[in-house]
Amino acid sequence: xxxxxxxxxxxxxxxxxxxxxxxxxxxxxxxxxxxxxxxxxxxxxxxxxxxxxxxxxxxxxxxxxxxxxxxxxxxxxxxxxxxxxxxxxxxxxxxxxxxxxxxxxxxxxxxxxxxxxxxxxxxxxxxxxxxxxxxxxxxxxxxxxxxxxxxxxxxxxxxxxxxxxxxxxxxxxxxxxxxxxxxxxxxxxxxxxxxxxxxxxxxxxxxxxxxxxxxxxxxxxxxxxxxxxxxxxxxxxxxxxxxxxxxxxxxxxxxxxxxxxxxxxxxxxxxxxxxxxxxxxxxxxxxxxxxxxxxxxxxxxxxxxxxxxxxxxxxxxxxxxxxxxxxxxxxxxxxxxxxxxxxxxxxxxxxxxxxxxxxxxxxxxxxxxxxxxxxxxxxxxxxxxxxxxxxxxxxxxxxxxxxxxxxxxxxxxxxxxxxxxxxxxxxxxxxxxxxxxxxxxxxxxxxxxxxxxxxxxxxxxxxxxxxxxxxxxxxxxxxxxxxxxxxxxxxxxxxxxxxxxxxxxxxxxxxxxxxxxxxxxxxx
Amino acid sequence: xxxxxxxxxxxxxxxxxxxxxxxxxxxxxxxxxxxxxxxxxxxxxxxxxxxxxxxxxxxxxxxxxxxxxxxxxxxxxxxxxxxxxxxxxxxxxxxxxxxxxxxxxxxxxxxxxxxxxxxxxxxxxxxxxxxxxxxxxxxxxxxxxxxxxxxxxxxxxxxxxxxxxxxxxxxxxxxxxxxxxxxxxxxxxxxxxxxxxxxxxxxxxxxxxxxxxxxxxxxxxxxxxxxxxxxxxxxxxxxxxxxxxxxxxxxxxxxxxxxxxxxxxxxxxxxxxxxxxxxxxxxxxxxxxxxxxxxxxxxxxxxxxxxxxxxxxxxxxxxxxxxxxxxxxxxxxxxxxxxxxxxxxxxxxxxxxxxxxxxxxxxxxxxxxxxxxxxxxxxxxxx
Numbered sequence: 001x002x003x004x005x006x007x008x009x010x011x012x013x014x015x016x017x018x019x020x021x022x023x024x025x026x027x028x029x030x031x032x033x034x035x036x037x038x039x040x041x042x043x044x045x046x047x048x049x050x051x052x053x054x055x056x057x058x059x060x061x062x063x064x065x066x067x068x069x070x071x072x073x074x075x076x077x078x079x080x081x082x083x084x085x086x087x088x089x090x091x092x093x094x095x096x097x098x099x100x101x102x103x104x105x106x107x108x109x110x111x112x113x114x115x116x117x118x119x120x121x122x123x124x125x126x127x128x129x130x131x132x133x134x135x136x137x138x139x140x141x142x143x144x145x146x147x148x149x150x151x152x153x154x155x156x157x158x159x160x161x162x163x164x165x166x167x168x169x170x171x172x173x174x175x176x177x178x179x180x181x182x183x184x185x186x187x188x189x190x191x192x193x194x195x196x197x198x199x200x201x202x203x204x205x206x207x208x209x210x211x212x213x214x215x216x217x218x219x220x221x222x223x224x225x226x227x228x229x230x231x232x233x234x235x236x237x238x239x240x241x242x243x244x245x246x247x248x249x250x251x252x253x254x255x256x257x258x259x260x261x262x263x264x265x266x267x268x269x270x271x272x273x274x275x276x277x278x279x280x281x282x283x284x285x286x287x288x289x290x291x292x293x294x295x296x297x298x299x300x301x302x303x304x305x306x307x308x309x310x311x312x313x314x315x316x317x318x319x320x321x322x323x324x325x326x327x328x329x330x331x332x333x334x335x336x337x338x339x340x341x342x343x344x345x346x347x348x349x350x351x352x353x354x355x356x357x358x359x360x361x362x363x364x365x366x367x368x369x370x371x372x373x374x375x376x377x378x379x380x381x382x383x384x385x386x387x388x389x390x391x392x393x394x395x396x397x398x399x400x401x402x403x404x405x406x407x408x409x410x411x412x413x414x415x416x417x418x419x420x421x422x423x424x425x426x427x428x429x430x431x432x433x434x435x436x437x438x439x440x441x442x443x444x445x446x447x448x449x450x451x452x453x454x455x456x457x458x459x460x461x462x463x464x465x466x467x468x469x470x471x472x473x474x475x476x477x478x479x480x481x482x483x484x485x486x487x488x489x490x491x492x493x494x495x496x497x498x499x500x501x502x503x504x505x506x507x508x509x510x511x512x513x514x515x516x517x518x519x520x521x522x523x524x
Numbered sequence: 525x526x527x528x529x530x531x532x533x534x535x536x537x538x539x540x541x542x543x544x545x546x547x548x549x550x551x552x553x554x555x556x557x558x559x560x561x562x563x564x565x566x567x568x569x570x571x572x573x574x575x576x577x578x579x580x581x582x583x584x585x586x587x588x589x590x591x592x593x594x595x596x597x598x599x600x601x602x603x604x605x606x607x608x609x610x611x612x613x614x615x616x617x618x619x620x621x622x623x624x625x626x627x628x629x630x631x632x633x634x635x636x637x638x639x640x641x642x643x644x645x646x647x648x649x650x651x652x653x654x655x656x657x658x659x660x661x662x663x664x665x666x667x668x669x670x671x672x673x674x675x676x677x678x679x680x681x682x683x684x685x686x687x688x689x690x691x692x693x694x695x696x697x698x699x700x701x702x703x704x705x706x707x708x709x710x711x712x713x714x715x716x717x718x719x720x721x722x723x724x725x726x727x728x729x730x731x732x733x734x735x736x737x738x739x740x741x742x743x744x745x746x747x748x749x750x751x752x753x754x755x756x757x758x759x760x761x762x763x764x765x766x767x768x769x770x771x772x773x774x775x776x777x778x779x780x781x782x783x784x785x786x787x788x789x790x791x792x793x794x795x796x797x798x799x800x801x802x803x804x805x806x807x808x809x810x811x812x813x814x815x816x817x818x819x820x821x822x823x824x825x826x827x828x829x830x831x832x833x834x835x836x837x838x839x840x841x842x843x844x845x846x847x848x849x850x851x852x853x854x855x856x857x858x859x860x861x862x863x864x865x866x867x868x869x870x871x872x873x874x875x876x877x878x879x880x881x882x883x884x885x886x887x888x889x890x891x892x893x894x895x896x897x898x899x900x901x902x903x904x905x906x907x
Contacts, residue, residue, distance in 0.1 A: 308768055329771030338769060346769040349762045351880075359755065361770035369752050376750075395890035403883040 007070030009034040009194040015064035024050040026218045037195045039209035047218040048198045056088045057081040087156030088165040095140050102136035131187045146177035163194045182208045202231040252285035258455035259424045264314035266304050274300045276479035282455040289470030290459045297479035298459045337422035339430050347413045350402035355383040357401045390415035407438035425456045463492040554871040558864040571852050584843035591728030597838035598734045598795045603816025606788035608825040613781045614761040619679025620789040621813025622686030627657035628793030632804035633699045636712030645718030653790040661786020665779035710805030720798040733795035741827040818865045
């Protein structure tokens with residue numbers, strides 16, 4: 001086996017990794033051939049990142065073996081993995097902005113070619129070899145996102161990596177940059193490098209990968225050749241058949257306008273419009289969905305609506321009042337509930353017990369407080385109620401929020417935000433990265449609240465969720481609402497192409513479902 | 525009963541006592557480690573460590589030392605509480621030193637200039653000190669929220685400015701006078717009616733304002749743990765992002781917290797000013813603000829813990845005198861204090877991580893065994 005001619009670049013056998021309360025990977029088997037682009041595909045929380053951390057030596061598997069080029073290896077630290085020619089490009093860049101490209105690349109690898117002219121020559125060689133254009137003496141802070149990613153890849157190549165792991169590399173890129181990245185990945189492949197590409201975006205995976213391994217809930221489901229699979233089939237593999245479909249039955253939309261934004265514009269610190277002239281309304285009993293590739297302004301839109309980010313132009317109206325200049329607290333007190341995208345950083349204080357987390361965002365209202373005083377008894381009793389009603393699996397309300405699994409943390413947040421008679425719910429990725437059971441429960445809560453007249457703004461990357469839950473569905477692209485689609489007829493494929501600005505045309509949409517086609521997609 | 529799982533049940537299940545053991549155990553372990561390191565240092569300096577330790581303990585527990593330790597600890601305590609108020613919001617107020625010296629100096633001038641009947645004079649001086657300390661610290665807060673200046677930098681600079689300003693004002697040409705028969709320059713002494721008498725104890729006098737220190741500790745505890753404001757402050761310190769999303773106005777919190785920290789700092793000099801010196805002079809104790817940082821760290825920013833830490837530091841300071849008699853440089857005590865702070869910071873962080881992991885495991889075990897609130901009393905509420 002070890003000296004086999006076709007020894008795979010990487011073979012993972014029966015990898016199992018447990019964390020307290022969850023199994024992140026169970027009996028995972030993956031074989032990556034040399035010189036291929038291999039995609040690792042699965043929903044958020046399926047265990048992709050853990051698996052790659054194991055391969056990169058950041059975590060050690062509880063069971064199973066790793067083979068690189070046919071030889072079994074044990075990695076204790078990323079340095080061990082680097083020594084075997086494995087390099088990782090993280091989703092969040094790890095670059096020093098105030099250093100040059102060259103300085104960033106040689107940082108930590110000074111022994112290879114020094115830090116001076118020799119290193120600069122080596123960088124230019126690599127850049128020439130793989131066909132990209134980068135100036136070693138530019139400051140990283142002057143570079144755009146796409147170029148920064150190249151610096152990250154350059155760092156890895158400079159250290160002699162033959163196997164590249166890219167963790168969700170497209171999450172931060174705009175579509176043109178994605179295309180450019182894919183072109184470069186093909187160049188890397190042509191040069192004989194092996195690329196492991198992590199993503200949950202089907203279209204990207206299909207366009208760049210040779211073979212695709214699908215992971216669902218920590219287990220490998222299948223490895224398929226990209227040429228022989230459709231995105232429909234891939235989606236089925238990813239979500240499995242048992243996934244309950246998010247569907248709102250009969251319409252509960254009323255004619256009362258609960259909330260609206262008009263001409264909302266938010267500028268980035270550099271003066272670029274990250275939310276650009278956005279207008280829409282939400283009625284009582286209506287769920288309005290926002291679909292978009294991550295990083296197209298949906299997060300900024302939500303922060304502007306919550307008053308966490310200054311608005312440059314436009315108005316926000318709630319209950320007939322102009323709330324554009326209200327503080328976050330005043331908005332919350334007026335009945336706007338908020339399920340943040342990043343629950344661990346924005347939704348919870350991990351180091352505090354559940355009952356104190358129940359107060360978060362509601363710390364000015366009963367039952368949590370009595371005048372200026374914390375009402376411990378009231379807050380604790382209501383936490384117990386939420387834990388029961390929303391099926392938060394916990395032995396008690398005094399455990400730290402950090403001790404709960406992601407799904408249970410999210411159920412606590414949903415329960416908290418549904419409490420106190422909200423009239424508008426801003427839900428960002430409410431079911432991201434949580435197990436199927438919790439997902440179904442959260443959808444059910446949203447439906448119940450909608451039937452009771454709650455207005456909901458739903459931002460999600462899960463297209464099935466958006467199509468299934470929304471009454472009205474807008475598409476956001478580069479900060480603008482570019483299309484409104486009919487949720488009764490649109491397919492995930494059509495929605496996906498609208499999100500990338502490709503337009504609703506193409507083979508998939510004979511019904512011509514997307515109304516108000518994104519004519520402006522190509523410009524601006 | 526409506527709490528579902530009352531505290532005592534949690535304790536029986538093993539979530540409670542382990543936490544308490546860790547709470548108390550962590551500083552204890554840190555102290556033992558620090559002690560061992562100190563003994564090694566003593567040994568290396570050619571001193572018998574056990575002999576040195578026992579002479580420190582003997583001297584530190586004499587009755588005259590006890591009074592001195594209590595008095596010194598009073599200032600340390602107030603200083604550490606001032607630092608802890610900032611720490612709880614992840615604000616590093618290094619400027620307690622400048623804040624309390626400015627406050628003590630200016631309120632001493634005020635107390636010396638105005639003679640009021642018994643409680644009013646004292647109240648006037650104390651309130652003035654709090655306002656001055658608060659205002660001085662608020663400068664750093666305002667700079668942080670308007671100009672983005674790190675409070676670490678600005679408070680250090682404000683310390684230097686305070687030193688310069690006090691040197692300028694503490695001059696016979698301005699707010700002070702030269703004491704006849706010495707080179708000392710001091711403010712006008714506070715009249716008899718404006719002083720705070722002490723308690724007689726073991727042949728010495730304990731500062732009357734030790735009561736104030738206790739009251740400040742209690743107020744700190746209550747405000748931090750039992751009020752809405754304290755909740756906002758704590759979550760701002762633990763997770764600024766979650767605090768912002770929950771509606772906390774972080775800019776206002778920064779300024780308010782700095783002002784409160786400064787107000788507490790303003791009290792640091794009061795026990796000495798109103799209980800012993802009655803004037804601000806060149807001899808007025810300085811440097812308490814820096815000791816307070818170490819004590820706040822050691823006391824885990826907890827009012828009770830800070831009390832114990834203040835007593836320990838005060839004890840070490842006091843008993844250091846005896847080391848010189850044994851031909852040991854008294855600076856060895858600074859080594860001890862530094863070692864304590866270092867070990868404490870490291871041990872606390874390790875224990876914090878351990879604690880979270882322990883709880884995750886306990887919760888996983890409880891869930892595996894089916895011990896959940898939801899399972900205990902199934903309600904029809906869930907769909």
